[in-house]
Amino acid sequence: MNRDESRNELGILKIHRNVISSISSIAASEIEGVKRVGRDLKSGLMALLGKSFSSAIKVDISKNEEVKVEIPIVIKYGYNIPETANRVQENVRLALEKMSNLSIKEINVNVQGIERG
Amino acid sequence: MRFFTVLGIVFYAVMIMVIGLALIVFAFDLFLPADINNLLIFAQSSQNSRVVIGLSGALLILISFSFAQIILGKFQRERTIAFTTSSGQVTISLSAVEDLIRRLAAIIPEVKELRPNVVANKKGIIVEMRVVLRSEANIPELTGRLQDITKSKIQEVLGVDEQIIIRIHVAKIAHDEKDNRRKKDSEKDEPAIPFGGYGRVV
16 A cells, blocks of 8 residues: 545545655654664665666555554664664654655664764 | 575576586587587477477566576565564565664774674574674773674563674774874874974963
């Protein structure tokens, strides 16, 4: 399933997984201590080709409309990793719930690296 | 997963052995170039054999690709520290821990270069460091300090209770370029001329 769908009296509302990915990326970057959202092979190749919209954030929408998000992040040097990762999870959950009314199942954070702030 | 890994290893071993045997047979003149030519002509002569050969090629590529993915995925999974929070799982790449340790070199002036390798297993977190020290450093005192700092920094940043083992290998004791430059500069300073300032009106 590529999109999350909801129906009202006027029609169907579809939220593409890229939207969920963008919200998660912005929410994660807002946290102090997060240097940037990490990259995977695909997004790295896309960035090389000049297509910066490809995100390494993986979004999985299950049949019962539960969302699972996997976010790779790079943390600034000197920040406590579990604390920062926890704050990222909370902020992403809040942002997704506030903006999309989606039911969030899991927000998995993958700390890819540490860089100087 | 283990079954597929074993299957992959056996497959690659058999393939390499077949190539090795073919090379040996060719080296002993047991297989003539004409025979190879005949075999290739026979393989290309019928439609069916070409289809079979083509499909075998595609299958070999698929097998290689899937095994590479399994092996790489396995390596990637092993190189992380994971813990679960109420919102989901947090995985910390061991290369992130290595980055963190590398930054410690900047804190300790006696350490010129530091190359960490972090492994996480049942024993705990094992950090192996290859360091290059500056010449004036007292090695036992410095390595002890480095172990303490690294251990406390990992505990503080990762917040893990697991045992942390730190092994240090002093690979080289480098000559400090700054000191050398300072010495050279002082040698270059011209000696004071006796009575140089004599007669100067202030």
